[in-house]
Amino acid sequence: MPPHVLAPTIHVLGGGAIGLLVTGHLLKGQVPVRLHLRQMPSVPTCLIPLSFIEAWRGPGTPGQVLQCPVEEAGADGPIECLVIATKAQQAREAVGPLYSRLTRNSSVLFLQNGLGVFEEVANLWKEERDRQPFFLLGSTTHGAYRPAVPGEIERSVVHAGMGKMWFGAASAHENGSPRLQNLVRNLSSWVPGLALDPRLLDAKEIRDRLVEKLAVASIILPLTALSGQKNGALLSPPLETLATDLAEEVSSVLVRTGHSRMTPSWVKGRVREVAEGTRENVSSMKADVEMGRRTEVEYICGALNRMARDAGIHTPLLRMVQGLIEARQIRKVDNET
Numbered sequence: 332m333p334p335h336v337l338a339p340t341i342h343v344l345g346g347g348a349i350g351l352l353v354t355g356h357l358l359k360g361q362v363p364v365r366l367h368l369r370q371m372p373s374v375p376t377c378l379i380p381l382s383f384i385e386a387w388r389g390p391g392t393p394g395q396v397l398q399c400p401v402e403e404a405g406a407d408g409p410i411e412c413l414v415i416a417t418k419a420q421q422a423r424e425a426v427g428p429l430y431s432r433l434t435r436n437s438s439v440l441f442l443q444n445g446l447g448v449f450e451e452v453a454n455l456w457k458e459e460r461d462r463q464p465f466f467l468l469g470s471t472t473h474g475a476y477r478p479a480v481p482g483e484i485e486r487s488v489v490h491a492g493m494g495k496m497w498f499g500a501a502s503a504h505e506n507g508s509p510r511l512q513n514l515v516r517n518l519s520s521w522v523p524g525l526a527l528d529p530r531l532l533d534a535k536e537i538r539d540r541l542v543e544k545l546a547v548a549s550i551i552l553p554l555t556a557l558s559g560q561k562n563g564a565l566l567s568p569p570l571e572t573l574a575t576d577l578a579e580e581v582s583s584v585l586v587r588t589g590h591s592r593m594t595p596s597w598v599k600g601r602v603r604e605v606a607e608g609t610r611e612n613v614s615s616m617k618a619d620v621e622m623g624r625r626t627e628v629e630y631i632c633g634a635l636n637r638m639a640r641d642a643g644i645h646t647p648l649l650r651m652v653q654g655l656i657e658a659r660q661i662r663k664v665d666n667e668t
Contacts, residue, residue: 350416351488382487445630499537563610
Protein backbone atom coordinates (compact mmCIF):
# COMPACT_ATOMS: atom_id res chain seq x y z
CA MET A 332 0.00 0.00 0.00
CA PRO A 333 1.58 3.37 -0.99
CA PRO A 334 2.51 5.77 1.82
CA HIS A 335 -0.06 8.41 0.87
CA VAL A 336 -2.91 6.02 1.59
CA LEU A 337 -1.80 5.56 5.20
CA ALA A 338 -0.41 8.95 6.13
CA PRO A 339 -2.35 11.88 7.57
CA THR A 340 -1.79 15.29 6.05
CA ILE A 341 1.36 16.73 7.60
CA HIS A 342 1.21 20.50 8.08
CA VAL A 343 4.60 22.24 8.03
CA LEU A 344 4.78 25.69 9.59
CA GLY A 345 7.70 27.75 8.30
CA GLY A 346 9.26 28.32 4.90
CA GLY A 347 12.90 28.47 6.00
CA ALA A 348 15.57 25.92 5.18
CA ILE A 349 14.45 23.24 7.66
CA GLY A 350 10.76 23.72 6.90
CA LEU A 351 11.38 23.35 3.16
CA LEU A 352 13.74 20.42 3.75
CA VAL A 353 11.03 18.52 5.63
CA THR A 354 8.40 19.54 3.08
CA GLY A 355 10.55 18.40 0.15
CA HIS A 356 11.16 14.98 1.63
CA LEU A 357 7.48 14.58 2.51
CA LEU A 358 6.57 15.39 -1.10
CA LYS A 359 9.16 12.92 -2.40
CA GLY A 360 7.66 10.28 -0.11
CA GLN A 361 4.16 10.99 -1.46
CA VAL A 362 2.98 11.98 1.99
CA PRO A 363 0.13 14.54 1.95
CA VAL A 364 1.54 17.89 3.05
CA ARG A 365 0.43 21.49 3.49
CA LEU A 366 3.01 24.23 3.85
CA HIS A 367 2.13 27.27 5.97
CA LEU A 368 4.02 30.46 5.08
CA ARG A 369 4.25 33.81 6.82
CA GLN A 370 2.42 35.46 3.93
CA MET A 371 -0.38 33.05 3.21
CA PRO A 372 -2.34 33.11 -0.07
CA SER A 373 -5.90 34.42 0.14
CA VAL A 374 -7.17 31.83 -2.33
CA PRO A 375 -7.95 28.15 -1.65
CA THR A 376 -4.96 25.86 -1.29
CA CYS A 377 -2.59 26.60 -4.17
CA LEU A 378 0.55 25.00 -5.53
CA ILE A 379 3.93 26.66 -5.63
CA PRO A 380 7.06 25.22 -7.23
CA LEU A 381 9.70 24.04 -4.78
CA SER A 382 13.23 23.61 -6.12
CA PHE A 383 14.69 20.70 -4.15
CA ILE A 384 18.37 19.79 -4.52
CA GLU A 385 20.05 16.93 -2.63
CA ALA A 386 23.59 18.27 -3.01
CA TRP A 387 24.91 15.88 -0.38
CA ARG A 388 24.73 13.14 -3.03
CA GLY A 389 27.64 14.73 -4.88
CA PRO A 390 28.58 17.42 -7.40
CA GLY A 391 26.23 17.80 -10.32
CA THR A 392 23.29 16.12 -8.60
CA PRO A 393 20.24 17.33 -10.53
CA GLY A 394 17.52 19.12 -8.63
CA GLN A 395 13.82 18.49 -8.75
CA VAL A 396 10.93 20.93 -8.98
CA LEU A 397 8.16 19.66 -6.73
CA GLN A 398 4.65 21.03 -6.67
CA CYS A 399 4.03 22.10 -3.09
CA PRO A 400 0.53 22.70 -1.70
CA VAL A 401 0.33 25.88 0.38
CA GLU A 402 -2.47 26.31 2.91
CA GLU A 403 -4.62 29.38 2.39
CA ALA A 404 -5.12 32.08 5.00
CA GLY A 405 -8.17 31.44 7.16
CA ALA A 406 -8.40 27.72 6.37
CA ASP A 407 -10.26 25.64 8.92
CA GLY A 408 -10.59 22.01 9.87
CA PRO A 409 -8.57 20.04 12.42
CA ILE A 410 -4.84 19.53 12.03
CA GLU A 411 -3.74 16.02 12.97
CA CYS A 412 0.01 16.59 12.69
CA LEU A 413 1.92 19.90 12.69
CA VAL A 414 5.68 20.35 12.29
CA ILE A 415 6.82 23.73 13.63
CA ALA A 416 9.95 24.66 11.67
CA THR A 417 9.97 28.42 12.17
CA LYS A 418 12.79 30.31 13.84
CA ALA A 419 12.56 30.05 17.62
CA GLN A 420 11.45 33.66 18.09
CA GLN A 421 8.64 33.26 15.54
CA ALA A 422 7.07 30.04 16.77
CA ARG A 423 4.52 31.24 19.33
CA GLU A 424 3.13 33.98 17.09
CA ALA A 425 3.03 31.67 14.06
CA VAL A 426 1.09 28.97 15.91
CA GLY A 427 -1.52 31.47 17.14
CA PRO A 428 -3.71 31.46 13.99
CA LEU A 429 -3.75 27.63 14.04
CA TYR A 430 -4.71 27.38 17.71
CA SER A 431 -8.38 26.50 17.10
CA ARG A 432 -7.36 23.74 14.68
CA LEU A 433 -5.11 21.99 17.19
CA THR A 434 -6.76 19.71 19.75
CA ARG A 435 -5.98 16.81 22.06
CA ASN A 436 -6.07 14.64 18.93
CA SER A 437 -3.23 16.62 17.34
CA SER A 438 0.51 15.98 17.46
CA VAL A 439 2.85 18.98 17.33
CA LEU A 440 6.52 18.44 16.47
CA PHE A 441 9.13 21.13 17.23
CA LEU A 442 12.29 21.67 15.16
CA GLN A 443 14.06 24.77 16.50
CA ASN A 444 17.46 25.85 17.73
CA GLY A 445 17.80 26.64 21.40
CA LEU A 446 15.58 26.05 24.41
CA GLY A 447 12.31 27.55 25.60
CA VAL A 448 10.20 27.41 22.44
CA PHE A 449 8.10 24.45 23.52
CA GLU A 450 7.25 26.12 26.82
CA GLU A 451 6.16 29.33 25.07
CA VAL A 452 3.92 27.51 22.61
CA ALA A 453 2.46 25.13 25.20
CA ASN A 454 1.50 28.15 27.27
CA LEU A 455 -1.14 28.96 24.65
CA TRP A 456 -3.16 26.13 26.19
CA LYS A 457 -2.70 27.20 29.82
CA GLU A 458 -6.45 27.83 30.19
CA GLU A 459 -7.48 24.73 28.22
CA ARG A 460 -5.15 21.95 29.25
CA ASP A 461 -7.84 19.38 28.47
CA ARG A 462 -7.54 20.13 24.75
CA GLN A 463 -3.75 20.50 24.62
CA PRO A 464 -2.09 18.55 21.78
CA PHE A 465 0.64 15.96 22.18
CA PHE A 466 4.07 17.61 21.87
CA LEU A 467 7.32 16.16 20.54
CA LEU A 468 10.73 17.84 20.58
CA GLY A 469 12.99 17.31 17.59
CA SER A 470 16.67 17.64 16.83
CA THR A 471 18.45 17.35 13.51
CA THR A 472 22.00 17.38 12.20
CA HIS A 473 21.01 17.79 8.54
CA GLY A 474 22.62 20.67 6.71
CA ALA A 475 20.27 22.74 4.56
CA TYR A 476 20.12 26.25 3.20
CA ARG A 477 17.98 28.38 0.93
CA PRO A 478 19.93 29.70 -2.06
CA ALA A 479 19.03 32.84 -3.95
CA VAL A 480 17.39 31.47 -7.08
CA PRO A 481 16.37 33.96 -9.78
CA GLY A 482 13.45 33.41 -12.10
CA GLU A 483 10.11 31.76 -11.48
CA ILE A 484 11.03 29.38 -8.68
CA GLU A 485 9.32 30.83 -5.62
CA ARG A 486 10.99 28.60 -3.01
CA SER A 487 14.16 26.59 -3.06
CA VAL A 488 16.19 24.49 -0.64
CA VAL A 489 19.50 22.67 -0.86
CA HIS A 490 19.98 19.57 1.28
CA ALA A 491 23.72 20.17 1.62
CA GLY A 492 24.72 17.76 4.37
CA MET A 493 23.21 14.38 5.19
CA GLY A 494 22.57 14.04 8.90
CA LYS A 495 20.01 12.47 11.17
CA MET A 496 16.81 13.47 12.91
CA TRP A 497 15.32 12.48 16.26
CA PHE A 498 12.05 13.12 18.05
CA GLY A 499 11.26 12.59 21.67
CA ALA A 500 8.50 13.18 24.19
CA ALA A 501 8.33 16.78 25.38
CA SER A 502 7.39 15.74 28.92
CA ALA A 503 8.14 12.68 30.99
CA HIS A 504 4.49 11.62 31.31
CA GLU A 505 4.45 11.00 27.54
CA ASN A 506 7.52 8.74 27.62
CA GLY A 507 6.76 5.54 25.73
CA SER A 508 3.42 6.84 24.42
CA PRO A 509 2.21 4.26 21.85
CA ARG A 510 0.58 7.04 19.85
CA LEU A 511 3.77 9.10 19.62
CA GLN A 512 5.92 6.02 19.02
CA ASN A 513 3.69 4.99 16.10
CA LEU A 514 3.87 8.50 14.63
CA VAL A 515 7.68 8.60 14.77
CA ARG A 516 7.99 5.07 13.41
CA ASN A 517 5.62 5.85 10.53
CA LEU A 518 7.39 9.11 9.66
CA SER A 519 10.69 7.24 9.60
CA SER A 520 9.21 4.76 7.13
CA TRP A 521 7.40 7.31 4.97
CA VAL A 522 10.30 9.77 4.70
CA PRO A 523 13.56 7.79 4.49
CA GLY A 524 15.46 10.81 3.13
CA LEU A 525 15.42 12.45 6.58
CA ALA A 526 17.17 9.49 8.26
CA LEU A 527 14.70 9.79 11.12
CA ASP A 528 15.40 7.51 14.06
CA PRO A 529 12.29 5.30 14.33
CA ARG A 530 12.64 5.16 18.12
CA LEU A 531 10.75 7.70 20.23
CA LEU A 532 13.31 9.15 22.63
CA ASP A 533 12.23 9.77 26.18
CA ALA A 534 12.09 13.31 27.51
CA LYS A 535 15.55 13.21 29.06
CA GLU A 536 17.21 11.76 25.96
CA ILE A 537 15.81 14.36 23.58
CA ARG A 538 16.59 17.24 25.93
CA ASP A 539 20.16 15.98 26.25
CA ARG A 540 20.46 16.07 22.46
CA LEU A 541 19.02 19.58 22.37
CA VAL A 542 21.46 20.75 25.04
CA GLU A 543 24.37 19.24 23.11
CA LYS A 544 23.27 21.16 20.02
CA LEU A 545 22.77 24.28 22.13
CA ALA A 546 26.37 24.11 23.37
CA VAL A 547 27.74 24.19 19.82
CA ALA A 548 25.23 26.76 18.55
CA SER A 549 25.98 29.17 21.41
CA ILE A 550 29.56 29.44 20.17
CA ILE A 551 29.44 29.12 16.39
CA LEU A 552 26.35 31.22 15.70
CA PRO A 553 27.17 34.43 17.61
CA LEU A 554 30.87 34.45 16.73
CA THR A 555 30.18 34.10 13.01
CA ALA A 556 27.41 36.70 13.22
CA LEU A 557 29.58 39.25 15.02
CA SER A 558 32.65 38.67 12.85
CA GLY A 559 30.84 38.34 9.54
CA GLN A 560 32.79 35.15 8.81
CA LYS A 561 31.82 31.68 7.64
CA ASN A 562 31.89 28.79 10.09
CA GLY A 563 35.40 27.74 9.10
CA ALA A 564 36.83 30.96 10.55
CA LEU A 565 36.52 29.39 14.02
CA LEU A 566 39.32 26.97 13.11
CA SER A 567 42.06 29.60 13.36
CA PRO A 568 42.83 32.71 15.46
CA PRO A 569 41.40 35.05 16.51
CA LEU A 570 37.98 33.34 16.48
CA GLU A 571 39.52 30.03 17.55
CA THR A 572 40.75 31.68 20.74
CA LEU A 573 37.36 33.25 21.43
CA ALA A 574 35.64 29.93 20.76
CA THR A 575 37.94 28.23 23.27
CA ASP A 576 37.17 30.81 25.94
CA LEU A 577 33.43 30.54 25.27
CA ALA A 578 33.62 26.75 25.45
CA GLU A 579 35.06 27.03 28.96
CA GLU A 580 32.10 29.12 30.10
CA VAL A 581 29.50 27.01 28.33
CA SER A 582 30.95 23.83 29.80
CA SER A 583 30.95 25.27 33.32
CA VAL A 584 27.21 25.91 33.04
CA LEU A 585 26.33 22.54 31.55
CA VAL A 586 28.45 20.45 33.91
CA ARG A 587 27.00 22.28 36.91
CA THR A 588 23.44 21.68 35.66
CA GLY A 589 23.77 17.91 35.28
CA HIS A 590 25.47 17.39 31.90
CA SER A 591 28.71 15.98 33.27
CA ARG A 592 30.14 14.70 30.01
CA MET A 593 30.09 18.17 28.44
CA THR A 594 33.55 19.04 29.69
CA PRO A 595 35.55 21.92 28.17
CA SER A 596 37.43 19.47 25.94
CA TRP A 597 34.15 17.88 24.79
CA VAL A 598 32.61 21.26 23.90
CA LYS A 599 35.78 22.44 22.14
CA GLY A 600 35.96 19.19 20.20
CA ARG A 601 32.35 19.34 19.07
CA VAL A 602 32.67 22.98 18.02
CA ARG A 603 35.78 22.18 15.98
CA GLU A 604 34.13 19.11 14.44
CA VAL A 605 31.06 21.09 13.35
CA ALA A 606 33.12 24.05 12.12
CA GLU A 607 35.27 21.71 10.01
CA GLY A 608 32.26 19.94 8.57
CA THR A 609 30.49 23.19 7.71
CA ARG A 610 33.49 25.44 7.05
CA GLU A 611 31.92 27.03 3.95
CA ASN A 612 28.50 27.52 5.53
CA VAL A 613 27.00 30.88 6.41
CA SER A 614 25.37 30.50 9.80
CA SER A 615 21.70 31.37 10.23
CA MET A 616 22.52 34.01 12.85
CA LYS A 617 25.06 35.69 10.57
CA ALA A 618 22.45 35.79 7.80
CA ASP A 619 19.81 37.18 10.16
CA VAL A 620 22.11 39.92 11.46
CA GLU A 621 23.13 40.95 7.94
CA MET A 622 19.48 41.05 6.83
CA GLY A 623 18.44 43.06 9.87
CA ARG A 624 16.23 40.29 11.20
CA ARG A 625 15.72 39.36 14.83
CA THR A 626 17.93 36.40 15.75
CA GLU A 627 17.51 33.34 17.95
CA VAL A 628 20.12 34.56 20.42
CA GLU A 629 17.61 34.79 23.30
CA TYR A 630 16.88 31.05 22.94
CA ILE A 631 20.53 30.06 22.57
CA CYS A 632 22.94 32.28 24.52
CA GLY A 633 20.02 33.62 26.55
CA ALA A 634 18.98 30.11 27.58
CA LEU A 635 22.50 29.34 28.80
CA ASN A 636 22.80 32.65 30.63
CA ARG A 637 19.54 31.95 32.47
CA MET A 638 20.81 28.49 33.42
CA ALA A 639 24.04 30.11 34.66
CA ARG A 640 22.16 32.69 36.71
CA ASP A 641 20.01 30.04 38.36
CA ALA A 642 23.13 28.00 39.15
CA GLY A 643 25.06 30.99 40.49
CA ILE A 644 27.70 30.89 37.72
CA HIS A 645 29.24 34.01 36.16
CA THR A 646 29.38 33.99 32.35
CA PRO A 647 30.75 37.41 31.39
CA LEU A 648 31.85 36.44 27.87
CA LEU A 649 28.60 34.69 27.04
CA ARG A 650 26.58 37.63 28.37
CA MET A 651 28.70 40.06 26.34
CA VAL A 652 28.21 38.04 23.16
CA GLN A 653 24.46 37.96 23.70
CA GLY A 654 24.39 41.69 24.40
CA LEU A 655 26.36 42.52 21.24
CA ILE A 656 23.99 40.51 19.07
CA GLU A 657 20.99 42.19 20.69
CA ALA A 658 22.60 45.60 20.19
CA ARG A 659 22.93 44.87 16.46
CA GLN A 660 19.23 44.08 16.36
CA ILE A 661 18.27 47.27 18.24
CA ARG A 662 20.49 49.39 15.99
CA LYS A 663 18.75 48.04 12.91
CA VAL A 664 15.32 48.84 14.34
CA ASP A 665 16.44 52.35 15.35
CA ASN A 666 17.72 53.02 11.85
CA GLU A 667 14.37 52.08 10.37
CA THR A 668 12.28 54.35 12.65
